[in-house]
Amino acid sequence: MDDIDPPRPTRRAILQAGAAASLLWVTGGRTQVHASPTNAASTAAPVPSRALTLRINGNEQALELDPRTTLLDALRHHLGMTGSKKGCDHGQCGACTVLVNGRRINACLSLAVMHEGDEITTIEGLANDDVLHPLQAAFIKRDGFQCGYCTPGQICSAVGMLQEVRAGWPSHVSANVAAKQATLTDEEIRERMSGNLCRCAAYPNIVAAIRDAAEES
Structure with missing residues (x-):
């Protein structure tokens, strides 16, 4: 009877074996990796909110916002004015365009806190x-x-x-x-x-x- 060649390892088995060997080398043979206390994520202090008043479509709107809130998010998520749309959120599509003191801007690129005292007009106005x-x-x-x-x-x-x-x-x-x-x-x-x-x-x-x-x- 002719000799039967042993089955050749599959590509999946080779990759799995290589991955296991790499993991053992990186972890020094340990089966679990424990995060050191120095690398643990620290709890960042929350950014204090800021009170501001925006004049939108002729009406004063009092808000309490994280100062990092964009004008677009203030309009949509805090005031329910969803006419202005969020498209790319990078100032490239123009879907969020509103008027500030008569000039058009991308609301997704402007912070709400920058516009106290400005006259803001949205599609609703x-x-x-x-x-x-x-x-x-x-x-x-x-x-x-x-x-x-x-x-x-x-x-x-x-x-x-x-x-x-x-x-x-x-x-x-x-x-x-x-x-x-x-x-x-x-x-x-x-x-x-x-x-x-x-x-x-x-x-x-x-x-x-x-x-x-x-x-x-």
């Missing part, structure tokens, strides 16, 4: 009672949204952007940076709104809505 802001009405008319997640930030950003145009701020595509007011072409709108992303790619309708609102105003 743009309409005048039951009368929609012209940009809100234009977005509905032009169907400038699909899932709607980016829409509050798009609209707030567009409000701030149109104020920038009226103030004579040029953009990277402005033909004449010395002009008192830029001509709001589609190219200008796209450039000025480039910080607000739409996953649904409703950009043509967004541009049309902003153009309509600009012409109306």
Whole structure:
């Protein structure tokens, strides 16, 4: 009878044996690894909260916050104003855009404690009672949204952007940076709104809505 070769070890068995040997070498043959007292995690003292008052949509809001709380989290989690959305949380998508003293900012990148005394406007504060802001009405008319997640930030950003145009701020595509007011072409709108992303790619309708609102105003 021919000799039968012994079964060859599987790749899994080799890896398991290697891992076991490495563990024994690192731990010096001990079966358990005990954390030394010097490496034990120490209990950090909590950061004291701070009382502050924010003026949001014309109303004073008294809050007690960890000073590390972002303006976005203060709005959403402490005041229940969930219109401003948290998208990337890194200032890259624009979903959290709000207006502070008329200028658009990313609320996820700004601390709430930085804005005492400022006039903060969110998507909830743009309409005048039951009368929609012209940009809100234009977005509905032009169907400038699909899932709607980016829409509050798009609209707030567009409000701030149109104020920038009226103030004579040029953009990277402005033909004449010395002009008192830029001509709001589609190219200008796209450039000025480039910080607000739409996953649904409703950009043509967004541009049309902003153009309509600009012409109306």
